[in-house]
Amino acid sequence: MNRHRNQPDGPGATLKVSGEEGDITLTLSGRLDLAGITILWPQVCDLIDRHQPRHLCLAVEDVDYCDGTGVGLLLDCERRTTDGGGTFELRGLREEFARLRSQFDLAQLNRLPKSDPRPNSLPEATGRATVQTWRALWDLVTFTGELSVALLRALRRPRSVRWRDVGLTVEKAGVDGFPIVALLSFLVGLIMAFQAAIPMRQFGTEIYVANLIGLATLRELAPLMTAIILAGRSASAFAAEIGTMKINEELDALTTMGLEPVPFLVVTRVLAALLVTPLLTLFANLFGLLGGSVVLLSLNYPLVTYIRQVQSAVTLGDALGGLVKSLVFGVIIAAVGCLQGLRTETGASAVGHAATRAVVSGIVLIVIGDGVFSVLYYYLGV
């Protein structure tokens, strides 16, 4: 019937204090396991810190059970007493617990590094951040160079490209991304047309909603929306894939096989993005315009009128300009995703960080690129 002998559901641990100021005897009894010491530890610490005894005697004759956590309590009593300049005496520790106690060396524990050596002062943190930014910039330059060389080589020798991998990435980034691109473009076209139609209707000019939708979608919204969706879906995926490979030493394995990661992993993804982004942008154009048409249809304009109006408003240049933009966005998305993947550091959260950085810097670069294109197109008169 003694099956639960070691179950920690005994009476727990108790503490008795005796002696006068400066010379205290603490009598511990019961079970010094996690449950027991949780009760005792704060009491004991408080007692010692308050009285700062010259001599502390810890009487443990009545301790029935003591595990590693119990030994921790004994050690802490000793440490606190001796730190306060007192002497410490351990009385009546049973043979088996003494053996456990002897596994730990208090002197060694006290010598250990106390605080985290990682930087927390402002100048140090600033310095580190500066160096990190510099390195990131340097990595970017190196990477751009490597990627350009690798892409040129791929153009000259197309058979060296792993087209199967390109196909797989096209499928994952493009085919699987199509529904969300279509849906969001449709909704944005719809919402924008609706918002514009309300005030324009007061002036009887609601037919010009078609011009607005046509121009805005083809020139700006479709390329931008597609790129941002791809940054969220695919740049992060690229970063996570390559980051995981780096953590698992797969990149090292590639390098030692004589396969450079940039041509092997990055070029396929960049090529895939180059194929996918303009195609998705085309679809985004279509669905954005469809979204706008719904509003005009609901205002009793026939579909033909809407199409004619759009045709008269936009030129082929608008559409091509948007597509060219999307090509550049595609390169940015793939390159940033792969770069962040290659820069992944060690640790479990590193892959997550890499994916986050890929999305954030991808979107920032896309918007900056869009600004550059606006200026460029203005001067080119596109």
Added chain:
Amino acid sequence: MKSRQAPLIQVTGLTAAYGNEIVLENLNFSVDSGEIFVILGGSGCGKSTLLKHLIGLYRPVAGQVLIDGIDLHEAEGDLRLRLLRTMGIMYQQGALFGSLTLLENLCLPLEELSELPETARRLLATMNLALVGLAEHPHRYPAELSGGMRKRAAIARALVLGPRILFLDEPSAGLDPVTSAEMDRLILRLATNLEMTCVLVSHELPSIFAIADRVIMLDRNSRGIIATGTPEDLRHSNNRTVAQFFSRGASG
């Protein structure tokens, strides 16, 4: 004394499967308190699977595992928590939390499962790190450690709550002979000084002879135990697979 007590872990008719694929069939054995119990067997024969059933991570298809007479899958609430807390587990890959430093890894269970003050938690964590020889690096992240150090850190974390039963999945695999011998000494120390029961998966013949009280050997083909006894018993076993395992190890 020992033999009169009910066994600490009692396995009856245990059948383990992943989906339709049965890995272990109708296992019966028991582990006594204070014993160092070794599970032996070729790669992929279900050692880790058995360990995960012992600690109640997986539910057996048939049969049951009793710890202290209680089935973990029947136990609920407080009883279950208390039972879980008596077990310290080192997973094959260490399973340290990668986003936490070693010290934080050890402090985490103390923080969540006890109301100990901060200084006490740190002391306990440091103590256990010192026990496995890692006290110099409390602020390193697991990724900044070697494989052997990670294993030792995982043992330290398994010990931090003061368990009575320690489950170790291949504690010395992939370690150099010196570190491996240190690991053996550590396990022996824990078992003798604390009456801690150790259930471990191991391949290292020297270490098995050094520490094991009892060994069971699993086999992939028969999906069960093909030998059980002390290491000496197994060395002189008539079973071909067992003999092969022991002679191959002895010859190098």
